[in-house]
Amino acid sequence: MSRAASAQDLRPNRLACILGLCRSFIREFFDQNPLSQLGIAIMRNGLVEKLTDLSGSPEAQVAKLDAGKLGSPAGDASLQNALDLSVSLLRSLPPYGHRELLVVFSALATCDPGNVLDSAKACKANNIRVSVVGVAAEVYVCRRITEETGGTYGVALNETHLEQLLLAHSSPPPATSAQAKAELVRMGFPQRSTEEASSAVFVGLEARLLSGNYTCPRCKARVPELPCECHICGLTLISSPHLARSYHHLFPVPPYHEDSKERAEEAAGVLIRQPAMRDEVPTSTGSYCFGCLREVSQPGAAGQLHLTLRCGRCKQVFCFECDAYVHEQLHNCPGCEFGGT
């Protein structure tokens, strides 16, 4: 939000454009990383102002990012102050998480109280990964900081490119060995109560009257949405798909391979040896998709394209639609989840 943010080379101007894209970035970010937290700060007048604290709720953050409420851009940007703030905020976080700082930088200079590279060192010491998305041109100090802290640096050519660059940051980077320290975290997987109007109860901290809600497994408090921390006992409450979505970057579903005759025969052998899991779950024989139970073509049939895929681990057959759904949205293989290995 320095003076440079009022330039009009992005329509309508840089600030409006960036704010809009930041809002979609925040939504996308929480969609990809439901367990993560995010806070917003702005650089203006040589200072850095903390807009929101670190939290896990997208809507509260998005609401803050409104051009009208923010005021107008002015003064210089100070990277050093921004880095210092992020260090002080992120330092207290547990070591198993990624600590990241994403700077959307429209200025071409940073006006600092001291040497910005010292702050960059502090970031590095605290394992904070700094990435910068510039909108004007390559600034040496940004390049330097991102290289030092292992982040990425991109400069946007236009609005669409800026969006691409921003959204590329919504999925987390591969875990580094420094952060691989495992630690057990206590979490709760609450049950959702029915959505019937008759079962409406007072829910959450604000005690709103809601019908659908989640009950904390430890203290039985009711919370309105997941993921969150229980307002009574502080337990982290999530659901399994959240976990999967968060961790799919770490444990991706192995890609399915195109089914062939040989693979089908091999798979048939494996599947026969398996005990039938439960009566209601059919093992796919190769003619039905395990995901949607629709009929698919026989593999290896003469004159036909091989339109089926097979999971390398559970040996079940899937159609293309289910493959896309599993890998891009679900991030869990239904065959493997049923213990088909």
Place this chain on the structure above:
Amino acid sequence: MRFNLEGLTVYFPYEYIYPEQYRYMLELKRALDARGHCLLEMPTGTGKTITLLSLITSYQLAHKEVGKLIYCTRTVPEMEKVLAELAELIEYRAKYLGRGPGSNEILALGLSSRKNLCIHPRVAEEGSRESVDAGCRRLTASWVRERAAERVSRGTTEGGEEGGSSGGAVGEIELCDYFEGHERAGVEALLPPGVYTLSDLRDFGRKHGWCPYFLARHMMAFANVVVYNYQYMIDPKVSQMVSRELEKECVVVFDEAHNIDNVCIEALSVNLRKQTLEAAGRNLGKLSNSIRRAREADAARLQAEYNRLVAGLIAQGALRGGEDWLANPALPADVVQETVPGNIRRAEHFMGFLHRFLAFLRDKMASPVVTSQSPQVFLHELQERVQVDAKTLKFCYDRLSSLLKTLEITNTDEFTPIQLVADFATLVGTYAKGFAIIMEPYDERLPQVPDPVLQLSCLDASLAMKPVFSKFQSVVITSGTLSPIDLYPRILNFNPVAIQSFQMTLTRDCLCPVVVTRGADQMPMSTKFEMRGDPGVMRNYGRLLVDLSAVVPDGIVAFFVSYRYMDQIIAKWHDMGILQEIMQHKLIFIETQDVVETTLALDNFRRACDSGRGAVFLSVARGKVAEGIDFDRHYGRAVVMFGVPYQYTLSRILRARLEYLRETFQIKEADYLAFDAVRQAAQCVGRVIRSKADYGMMIFADKRYQRHDKRDKLPQWITRHLKEAHMNLSTDMMVHVAREFLRAMAQPYDRGAVGKSLLSEAALAALDAAGGLDGAGAAGA
């Protein structure tokens, strides 16, 4: 990699080679084969130095008859850089050729003045080059050493009789331990093969107790590669002592040689100021005194000198100790091999002669009007007024050096003024053509302050280059900017066997030259004399810089045509508030004529760029910064050339030189002026690109760049990137272009674009089989 270049095995220390480097080698090799001189232009940042070194050392290896490689650089840092690259090359070659004796190991060394090489604890501390030289002579002159040796021998004999009382007397004559160490080692003092930078030489000297300077001078005879300053080759005074013994087969390389004509001219020009003449008068007084003293104490010595002069034994070797200072300022071929004329053989007579000559010069300097004379007119006047003829003048320098040596004077730095006068006299006496004597009673810019300067100005750059071209078999003149390349053979008066300008192959368009002719208000911008004072033009220039500093990250360099114009425009900008506007975006640093101040400014400029604050450096074309400082990477993302940097055309020296060029070489005045201006401009803007990974804007802000006579004098590697759409822009259009360019350049870029701009060993072998990269092109040309 190792590859075959038309039958020559070339060792190149990198895995890939640029196509232009290959072409450069090819051209260079053909020139060496033809035993002729060549003129090669290749943009900076394409690895010119390593290409040169790699080809020539490989050539030396294959053709034993080729002598040393003499590599001339302009500055000491450049010298160090060359040696560092050479070291890398040698390291690489050792992999193929092995080490140890008999494996064609190379001895390469850098040679510089005593100031840079001295390791004597006290002398090395001296400030200027002259005082280090003098300090060294005080300790190492042959008579000093003789006297010390006498003392020592007397001390030991007397010491036996009187018992240690003379111990202190021996200590009074101080000698340099390192020099003595080197002398004692004599011919045994050898450097093992390897590459020696100046600091390596100093370390080696310290370790062995040998003087690095004399060691380097001694080792020059054995070295395969010698790297030194231009002066050592071009300036007759220096090259006489240093480069005389180089064999004819040597390959001489002048790197960064775009200003070689100016170096040549400076080498043969002498400026005398009033202070110089006064000091020379004082020197004469001192000399007379010491002559008188010598006459009383040791008349035989003066007599011996007289006899020697009569016998015509002026040659260096005949003089005691063969000290290597006070060489003749005229070129070797022009030095008359005759006996010194009778009227100055006696020391007293010579003093009288100098007194008269000095009086004449003083008289000339008192004149209130600007005069410009040819040497003949000057000599005629001299003859009429004080009865000094040209022949006597010719010998002035030799006579003076003989006298100084006879009088055993060691503090030569004090006698610089009289040496300058003698320089002047000898040059005037020797050359009738190609010089002008110009007397300016005051500086043009400050007419009210009398500051008379008497200048003996050389007008012909080919004079100083001639001995180099005729002596050495192959002379290579190369630089990043030698355009228009056909002018150089004319002003240096030689016939190259190869003239070639190479282009840079780039994987992306990392140069963006633009010509800005109008301000945002569509008024033309120019530094033409009639327009430069116009506030509108100044404001437009200011707006240009403000707008630019808002869109360009990190460092910007701006060049003005002169210090005077820069001062003027900065004052105006301050009044208009433009400086404050720039300061909102970037810090401002300004080059001044003070070297220390400028160095400090540069240092802080770099810090500002490093820390992301961004900065603008305001500098002057033809200044120190424009010539020697690189603004690579983020230090220079854009460079602005405000105006066309013409020389000060009213200067008498330039007028005289233009006239001479027109008469002798048929070069039109306007052509030469434009050539000189544009090469300076190209030099300035070339500061921002130092490698292919680098990128930068080049902004020519003057409407005159739009004209063809300017534009076609720019080097090809710039004009090739000058798109039609980027010419005749106004400031706002330029800003738009800059924005787009910088965005495009900030995108990640694939460094390993092998194939298009890099050739591997295999690709080269294929090329060689197919008859060379540009076999067809060369045949066509």
